[in-house]
Structure formats: structure tokens, C-alpha cells
Amino acid sequence: DQQVKQNSPSLSVQEGRISILNCDYTNSMFDYFLWxxxxxxxxPTFLISISSIKDKNEDGRFTVFLNKSAKHLSLHIVPSQPGDSAVYFCAATFFNQAGTALIFGKGTTLSVSS
Amino acid sequence: GAGVSQSPRYKVAKRGQDVALRCDPISGHVSLFWYQQALGQGPEFLTYFQNEAQLDKSGLPSDRFFAERPEGSVSTLKIQRTQQEDSAVYLCASSPGTGDQPQHFGDGTRLSIL
Structure with missing residues (x-):
């Protein structure tokens, strides 16, 4: 049973527009999430993360939103650029626990056209 | 180099052969993880080392898989009597401490079993 789900295998966006990538998780004990x-x-290259004590984290063009009650997080990229075209993985874990592995979703392929 | 280095990048072996995959983590990183990524899937945890101690090998799919990190730096993942279902990308990741995030990944070894 998948604990982290990325239900959209692919997403196509025009350059300059917003890209929104979604991720759902089933284990309410996860307290740290990464893209x-x-x-x-x-x-995989680390992009951005969020702790469960926050509902938003922003880094330049990238913002991650966390909705704990819905067990849902999303990554917003604004504005999207052609160089953003890649596979994006959502991952969940337990923060600051030694040896805790990352639990990954299957990924979403983002294509940004110019 | 500054990042996690894995070798070889590509490995082709005949079914039944033994293979060895190498990971050179970021210098000084205490934690080292191995993941297996099948086609179209996210990475899945195999095993975890804290320095030279293998503290978690719960993700190893069978006793044909063996990993070691004898001096607490370089790690080797060995697969004996390879089978076609072992074909995947094997990723190594490291982090500075015992519960630190994010994990930093190497570029992986793509293993193909014929």
C-alpha cells in the first residue's frame, strides 16, 4: 500500500505560468516532507522541504503548501521556466530520527513549453 | 568531488552473475542510505548505515543482497546470483548526521540483467 501518492503522472504548463504539483500521504505520523x-x-536533487509545524514554505519561485488535515501537500512553481522540466518526487519521513528513510511517491513529469 | 559519487554508472550483467556497486558519500557524512528505483517508480529504501554500522536492512529484497561500509565512508552494495527483476537504478544518498535532512543523492547505477 503506497504511503505517498502522486496521482498525476504528468503535467504540461506554458512558460511563465504557474505549475502546481500535488502529493497525498496516508500516514498521519509523517512530520517532514520534501520535494x-x-x-x-x-x-534526485533536493528542492524544498516543509515541517509539519508549518503550512507554507517559500524559496524563490518555489512554494510548498501543507494541509495536514487533508494529508495533502503541493508544490507551486511561479513563474515556470523550460529548465523546470523534470520529474518531481514528493517524499515523506519522520524528522530527526536516526536512519529514517524517505518514502517517495512515483513522481510527476513536468513539461514546461516556451 | 563535493557530491555523492556512484560507480559504475551503468552495469550490464548476465543472469546469475554477481555484481558490486560502489558509493562514495560526501566526506564526513555519517548516514548513508541505499535505494532501489524501478522504472516508473519512486526510489525505495534498501538499507541504512550509521558510520560503519548497518542499522537497518529491512528493505533488502532477498538474502542475495548484501551491503557493507567497513570504514564508515565508501559503501558497496553486492547482489549475488542476479535475476532479471534486479534490473533497476540503485541510488545512494548521504546526510551529515544521524537524523538530518535532506539526503543528498548520487546519480545512481543503472543495472540491467540480461
Whole structure:
């Protein structure tokens, strides 16, 4: 049973518009969430994270929103750029617990057209 | 280098052969994780090292999989008597402390079993 779900396999957006990537989780005990970006033939690169004590975290063009009651988080990219085209993985974990693995979703492929 | 380094980048083996995959984490990082990423899936946890101690190997799919980190730095993931279902990308990640986030990933080894 998947604990982290990214239900949209792909998303296409025009350059300059907003990209919204969604992620749902089932385990209410998760208290830390991360987004990773992955280009072909490269490893995942950390993008942004959020602790469960917050509902929003912003870093430049990237904002992550967390809705704990709905067990839902989203990544907003504004404005989207062609270089943002990649696979985006949502991951959940338990913060500051030694050796806790990241639980990943299946990823969403974002395509930004110019 | 400054990042996590994995070798080889690509490995092709015949079914039944043994393979060894190497991970060189970021210098000084205490925690080291191995993940397996099948096609179209997110990375899935295999095993965790804290320095040289393997504290969690609950994700290893069978006793054909073995990992070590004898001096607390470089780690090797070994797969004996490979089978076609072992074909995947194997990712290594490290983090500075025992509960730190984010984990920093290498570019992975793509293993193909013929």
C-alpha cells in the first residue's frame, strides 16, 4: 500500500505560468516532507522541504503548501521556466530520527513549453 | 568531488552473475542510505548505515543482497546470483548526521540483467 501518492503522472504548463504539483500521504505520523527534482540520468536533487509545524514554505519561485488535515501537500512553481522540466518526487519521513528513510511517491513529469 | 559519487554508472550483467556497486558519500557524512528505483517508480529504501554500522536492512529484497561500509565512508552494495527483476537504478544518498535532512543523492547505477 503506497504511503505517498502522486496521482498525476504528468503535467504540461506554458512558460511563465504557474505549475502546481500535488502529493497525498496516508500516514498521519509523517512530520517532514520534501520535494526532489530529477533530470534524466541524474540523481534526485533536493528542492524544498516543509515541517509539519508549518503550512507554507517559500524559496524563490518555489512554494510548498501543507494541509495536514487533508494529508495533502503541493508544490507551486511561479513563474515556470523550460529548465523546470523534470520529474518531481514528493517524499515523506519522520524528522530527526536516526536512519529514517524517505518514502517517495512515483513522481510527476513536468513539461514546461516556451 | 563535493557530491555523492556512484560507480559504475551503468552495469550490464548476465543472469546469475554477481555484481558490486560502489558509493562514495560526501566526506564526513555519517548516514548513508541505499535505494532501489524501478522504472516508473519512486526510489525505495534498501538499507541504512550509521558510520560503519548497518542499522537497518529491512528493505533488502532477498538474502542475495548484501551491503557493507567497513570504514564508515565508501559503501558497496553486492547482489549475488542476479535475476532479471534486479534490473533497476540503485541510488545512494548521504546526510551529515544521524537524523538530518535532506539526503543528498548520487546519480545512481543503472543495472540491467540480461
Amino acid at each position: 526532489y527534482k530529477k533530470y534524466p540520468a541524474e540523481g
